Amino acid sequence: MEYLILGDIIIAMEQKSLFEEDYKNQPLASRLRPQTLEEFVGQEHLLGEGKILRKLIESDNISSIIFWGPPGVGKTTLARIIANRTNSEFINFSAVNNGIKDIRVVMNQAEENRKFGAKTIVFVDEIHRFNKAQQDAFLPFVEKGSIILIGATTENPSFEVNSALLSRCKVFVLQGLKSENLFKLLNRAITDKRGFGEQTISIDEESLKIIAEFANGDARMALSTLEMVILNGDVDKNGNIIVTKDTLEQCISKKSLLYDKNGEEHYNIISALHKSMRNSDPDAAVYWLARMLEAGEDPLYIARRVVRFASEDIGLADPHALEIAVAAYHACHFIGMPECSVNLTEAVIYMAMAPKSNAMEIAYNIAKSDAIKNLAEPVPLVIRNAPTKLMKELNYGRGYQYAHDTESKLTNMQCLPDSLVGTEYYKPTEQGLEAKYKTKLEQIKEWKRNH
8 A cells, every 4th residue: 555645644545565466365356356448347338349438448538427336346446447547646535534634635736736737536435435524525626627536336326425526427327247247257267367277176157157146246245255165165185176066055155045046946936926925925925035135136126026016916906005016116226135125025015915906907908909909990089189170170079078077077978999889898806995996987887877
């Protein structure tokens, strides 16, 4: 670590040392940290050929930016790659170790650099940890161009970063790495001399895929897990390391994790959750929910299935089910795992306990069949829109009855095509609130028969 001494303030700065050259004493994730864009894995939407962030880095034309994304997706690594490529002075600033006084000293030095035509890039990891006053200290220097600020955060910058500062930064959203990205990274760790390339490691492809799934988009976790299983592997008489399934299971401590999120077991378990809720079995539903979440399943995937369930299996028997399902989805999006597990549990138990009705799904499926068979059926003239004089002359909208103008708020207009008059799609059940809607619908139909 190099220290920038400005007056009586000491700021920690990045510098390679002899100790850092000793890769063997560093964790695997540090040893294998990409040094170039070519080594970087994932974030193709930002770093693919021709993408804006790649162009900015390659041209050394970075402006103030914030990297937002979950842990282990490459925020700090990208900052280091920028540091390696830029001609600017690069300062790695810690939101944990440095305060307002430190910020002002560095900013003043950056202002001096600017006067001599030199740029200063300040990287702030975990920028969300800075309070408003600390963030405000950066603002005038970002505005004047004294510094180029690069912030990294796992929290939504809309809530955690001063709005004035945020408005002067371009936000790049980094996504959790795909399993195939992590699998590629793990293979590199086995063969690269910075990893285990100078040793003979026996680990099968399936185990690497399991680790990739277990890491749930986090490269640091994937590499740390791989390092653990290799260090705990069996050593044969020739010094070769053999990683067995038993070793893998012990290191990740979760046998239930040994399933492919894209394979048959994935669909078996989501089916089990859906059918447990449909069968009004909250205990089974929570169990299958836990099986998926603890196996690293995307909580948003589960939340989407619960939203579908709320309308498919509950519907108007309890209209609040959809509100709760959608709220659970948003909660998962805001806070992620592991905190959102309780939000999903609330939604799943509610769905299991709610009255059930599939009347809406049946209604749509029958209507869908008729719609496909009768795609050319004309809209009745009485309910057509008539925005032009010609349309009015062709009787579009003639005889239309505005329901709000009637005492009963009902009319006897024909709204279905001629060939489908009298067809009934929605047939409400007696479950929950739908019984009330059934009574209401019967009253509406009775009125229309009498008029």
